[in-house]
Amino acid sequence: MKKITGWITGIWLAAGAMAQDHPADPQATKETVNLYHNLKKLVNSGVMFGHQDDLAYGVGWKYVAGKSDVKEAAGDYPAVYGWDLGGLELDNPNNLDGIPFKKMRQYIKEGYERGGVITISWHARSPLGAAKGAWDTTHGTVASILPGGDHHLLYKEWLDKVAAFLLSLKGSKGELIPVLFRPYHELTGNWFWWCRNACTPFEFKTLWRFTIYYLQQEKKVHNLLYVYNTAGDVKTKEEFLERYPDDDMVDMVSFDAYQYEDPRTNDWFVKNTSRVxxxxxxxxxEKNKLSAFAETGYEAIPYANWWTETLLKAIGDHKISYVLVWRNHGFAEWNKKWHYYAPYKGQTSEADFIRFYQLDRTLFEKDVAAKKLYETHTD
Structure with missing residues (x-):
């Protein structure tokens, strides 16, 4: 532990004083810096709508060029595209949801080229090799991959693969595509190997700081904005920040929360979301950071007016960068239920989703494309 303590103390000191209004990475690319500043301005215009795996598949289809359930329902693509790297660390050709990484790379480029925003999470498998994948909660897993741990070299190999993928994301001019990188999401939950029931606050902070340090300093990855993400059950600011790795390695704060009960008889989702x-x-x-509702949704959206009468009410007047709903898998064999979170053409909530789309405050791809988020603006 002394070795780890000395290492992280050195990294904190090496970080030095950061500019008050600059990405956490002092060497961030021009496009990444522009995105950071433009997102700061954009919160005054509205909240971006995002969807996980939007371009790859939807209810009843997969890998159809240009197709999107969101676009077919509302006439526009989402402003934010969510993707996940789970499986990349194992050299799998597809991620944990079955998307080939080659296709993902192309979809990311398409969304970026149209002016959309890219966010990436990472359901990394347990480094102890547990069959549960990311959902292993063996205590000591995080400690095993920290400097001095038994699996530290393995973790660096994983980061090499992550870095290679992130550095392969390039626009038509060869520029690196900026990414809102959201590793170790829902960190205050109790279901992943990096959650609070499986590691100490010190261990989590060390994991975060080493990860960002390694990507920036060793692998020269400078196209990331870093997203700190908790579960949706935090009660206080102190609880939210208990595992916060410090301002010099975070650009955005966020949380995840889903609707489970019928909103017509239970208002917990609205009240809890508004509170968090x-x-x-x-x-x-206080910290001069961006903020987002990084994951949400109501599985199969059985309530026809969920978008304007529940989600919009939950967000209220809070100024956040984006809200992202989870993926449209379709019928799930694992529980014999429909598993999707955005409407498709003809779905029960489609009409309300169109009303949601038409609001001035909700921003989709055409809206953000007009803002040219990756360019420098002097106003």
Whole structure:
């Protein structure tokens, strides 16, 4: 532990004083810096709508060029595209949801070229090799991959693969595509190997700081904005920040929360989301960070007016960068249920989703493309 303590103390000291309004990475690419500043301005215009795996598949289809359930329902693509790297660390050709990484790379480029925003999470398999994958909760897993741990070299090999993929994301001019990178999401939950029931706050902070240090300093990855993400059950600012790795390695604060009960008889989702967003926005303002509702949704959206009468009400007047709903898998064999979170053409909530889309405050791809988020603006 002394070795780890000395290492992380050195990294904190090496970080030095950061510019008050600059990405956490002092060597961030021009496009990444522009995105950071433009997202800061964009919160005054509205909240971007995002969807996980939007271009890859939807309800009843897969890998159809240009297709999107969101676009077919509302006439526009989402402003934010969510993707996941789970499986990349194992050299799998496809991620944990079955998307070939080659296709993912192309979809990321397409969304970026149209002016959309890219966010990437990483459901990394347990480094102890547990069959549960990311959902292993063996205590000591995080400690095993920290400097001095038994699996530290393995973890660096994983980061090499992640870095190679991130550095392969390039636009038509050869520029690196900026990414909102959201590793170790839902960190205050109790279901992943990096969650609070499986490691100490010190261990998590060390994991985060080493990961970002290695990507930036060793692998020269400078096209990332870093997203700190908790579960949606945090009660206080202190709880939200208990594992926060410090301002010099975070650009955005966020949380995830899903609707489970019928919103017509249970208002927990609206009340809880509003409460946590209040904490989130306050923290973001104090620390001069971006903020987001990084994952949400109501599986199969059985309530026809969920978009305007539940989600919009939950967000309220809070100024956040984006809200992202989870993927449209379709019928799930694992539980014999429909598993999707955005409407498709003809779905029960389609009409309300169109009303949601038409609001001035909700931003989709055409809206953000007009803002030219990757360019420098002097105003």
């Amino acid at each position: 967003l209040g904490l989130l926005v306050e923290i973001a303002q």
